Amino acid sequence: MAATRQRNWLRVKGSPGGSRVSFLELFFDLVFVFSISQLSHALAAHYTPLGALEAGLMTFAVWWVWIFTAWVTNWLDPEKMPVRGMLVVLMLLGLVLSASIPEAFGDKGLLFAGAYVLMQVGRSLFAVFAMKGVSASNYRNFIRISVWLGVAGVFWIAGGLLEHEARLVAWLIALAIEYAGPASGFFVPGLGKSTTADWDVSGAHIAERSALFVIICLGEAILVAGRTFSELPFSPLTAVVFLTGFVATVGMWWLYFRFGHERAAHRIEHDETPGSIARQAFTYAHIPILAGIIVHAVSVEFMFSHPHEVGDLGIVASVLGGVGLFLAGNLWFKGATSGRPPLSHIGGLVLLILLAFVAPFTEIYVMGMLSTAVLLIVAAWEYRSLSGQAVAHTLH
Structure with a gap:
């Protein structure tokens, strides 16, 4: 009984x-x-x-x-x-x-x-x-x-x-x-x-649960931008910072959900050993993804409070580091679930490294716009690359 x-x-x-x-x-x-x-x-x-x-x-x-x-x-x-x-x-x-x-x-x-x-x-x-x-x-x-x-x-x-x-x-x-x-x-x-x-896990369940946690973190980034924007007097600069933070968060959502989560959920659900993928791709690889979103939320606060700051390496580290951590985590996540790390993400990390050389001479809000541009470049690159692969697969 x-x-x-x-x-x-x-x-x-x-x-x-x-x-x-x-x-x-x-x-x-x-x-x-x-x-x-x-x-x-x-x-x-x-x-x-x-x-x-x-x-x-x-x-x-x-x-x-x-x-x-x-x-x-x-x-x-x-x-x-x-x-x-x-x-x-x-x-x-x-x-x-x-x-x-x-x-x-x-x-x-x-x-x-x-x-x-x-x-x-x-x-x-x-x-x-x-x-x-x-x-x-x-x-x-x-x-x-x-x-x-x-x-x-x-x-x-x-x-x-x-x-x-x-x-x-x-x-x-x-x-x-x-x-x-x-x-x-x-x-x-x-x-x-x-x-x-x-570890005979349900791949669909673990993939959806992890995606929901990513949504929680992205939601915090949206809340930080919205709350800070509402508390400050309106100006063209605050509007630009608000838009920059919002576009960056949307870019992160796109990079994770448009291809990464979709392919990962399919792969783990049809793999003979889903526990192995779940351990690497969801248990470990999501840590830099989540850390990147949290650091990005903090960087948005700094962009609002110190928009014209130049040479503060700590704030620069948050602006570039948030995006960098997020891309590195997605690189790991997508590589573990597809077997081939996306070249677009590697390119994005290289661009961030190059930005680090000019960061000490650039205002924080401009650096935020540039790091957001990197996210958009990576998203467009990946979309074009994978769409091209899908067309080639259809033709064959």
Whole structure:
């Protein structure tokens, strides 16, 4: 009887709803709208090398807790009440995690670490319980994952109890442990390691979930531009900066969704080992994509507040770095899912490097326009290239 009850918690692969993203999963994502907003504001408020490192660490953590949840709901059905309960609890903890971000390296370090560990370890143990007697391979897989997350959790909690520099070191160790897990197959002495064949994911589901997170980040970039524009007196310059930020965000949307996501979803859904593609293309390659959008949102704030600034290498790094990270992530993502990294993206990165040589002598808002132009060039190049390939394939 117990096995039957647990089996009802799993998605039915191949059924009409087996890969559908549920409304509860979309509701769950609302917490991460807040997370992304907090991260971009934290980076803008503490825009120093140390502040960037701290914001980067928290971005890695937020993405990791989200993508692990996306993997779990790939197997567990959010329409089942126990799974719903688990997601609602994770939402509450995620809200605490997000609210702690601005002071994570201050007074709320233990709160941030505690919420994070409860989310990671609690969700993984729930999956162990749900898989017991139902899927032997996934049961062992989640036991291994729980061990890795538990070991990392010791460093997260220890970091929350330590002072600033020691906290940063402890949390970097914790994050390194967690990120090494999938690459090592979550090897545990006596339990062996997982293989990509064990990760029988629904490609359509994991692709759609990742795309929705990209939408969250793009939405934050739109909100930053709109909110800042509304708070400033209208002028031709603010209008130009607003339009520049908007066009850049649309360019990012186009580059990711027009060809990248569409081909990736098709490839992973029809691949014999979807877990291998999901690990590289969605679990890892999306990190620079998301980081690039967040840095871009910060650069838009700087373009509004320091439009005529010249020679500030930190602000220049945000303007060029946001676009650069985004292109590098898409290069990795598309290369992993198509087998051939797009030449257009490599060309775009070369253009950004060339812009870096003139950046110290160029006003920030002009540099923003030039980096946006790079995005548009890459988008047009890729569109022309892939459209030409499609025509050639049709003729043959």
